[in-house]
Amino acid sequence: METLAYNTNLFFAALMFFILVVLFSTFKILREYERGVVFMLGRFYKVKGPGLVIVIPLVQQMVRVDLRTVVMDVPTQDVISRDNVSVRVNAVIYFRVIDAQKAIINVEDYLQATSQLAQTTLRSVLGQHELDEMLANREMLNTDIRAILDSRTDSWGIKVSNVEIKHVDLNETMVRAIARQAEAERTRRAKVIHASGEMEASAKLVEAAETLAKEPNAILLRYLQTLTEIASEKNSTILFPLPMDLLSGVLNKEQNPQSTPAKKP
Missing domain, CATH: 3.30.479.30 (Band 7 domain)
Structure with missing residues (x-):
């Protein structure tokens, strides 16, 4: 009797273990970002989830798939x-x-x-x-x-x-080559900008010369303005250009002394 009771208890313990294994393999829980691809006897059945999913043991198999990035x-x-x-x-x-x-x-x-x-x-x-x-x-x-x-x-x-x-x-060789190329490109741009500035400056100088040529006294005013700018720098020596028009009368008298009227006795 004791042997029979022991065998009965062992049978029930094995049965309970089998039932727990079956239940554990039957019920699956899929998270919100998971899906289960279910196969029945090797053929595709359906996609299940999320939540509680029932899978029949030995008949169905499920593969989890993560849908997150x-x-x-x-x-x-x-x-x-x-x-x-x-x-x-x-x-x-x-x-x-x-x-x-x-x-x-x-x-x-x-x-x-x-x-x-x-x-x-x-x-x-x-x-x-x-x-x-x-x-x-x-x-x-x-x-x-x-x-x-x-x-x-x-x-x-x-x-x-x-x-x-x-x-x-x-590699280092290409880095040096690219650096030389960039330096040459910056040099080219600097030269182009300098040449463009010279061209614009020359055009402005031509316009200024045409404007000054319309009024002879304008060049004298420009000389005086230049003299004021030089004097503000507190230079010890000032070179001031003198227009030849101011000395034209004196030079003509020196070259033609006979044109001077004689004094009366």
Whole structure:
């Protein structure tokens, strides 16, 4: 009797354990950002969640899918630009699953697949542009890469929301070459600005000369103004140009002394 009672208790304990295991595997709780892709006998049944989900053991299986935005760092890639410059570029992509069924059925591992696709797309897109475009037009490149990734991952139920190129690393030789190029460009701009200033100044001087030529006394007033400016600087020596028109009468008298009338006795 004791043996029978012991076996009965052991049977009931095993039965209770089995029932708990079945209940634990039957009831699933999915969070608000999770969905469950349910398969029945290996075939797709439906997408369930969030909340309490009932899965029949041994008949149905469920795969959890996270619908939150995934931030994935694209490893550094060696890229040769269209002008044959070797650079190292890395980026970050933001995407999320919008169709859990496609993300599980159409691709084995959507995270790994998206990462590999992002690396190849980054190399192919940047290889079609020159180095100056990589450095100056990052927004355009980000848009192009995002559009390509979004179109290619649409069959996987993935939406790529943003792509950002983080760093474009150059070797020391290219950094020095770019520095020399920038210095030459600044020198060229300085020369152009200086030449433009000289041309504008010469045009203004011509206008001033034409204005002064209309009134002879204007040049004398300009001389006096210049003398006032020089005197304010407290110089010990002042050179003042004297117009020849003021001395024309004296010079004519010296050159023609016979024209001087004789004195009466």
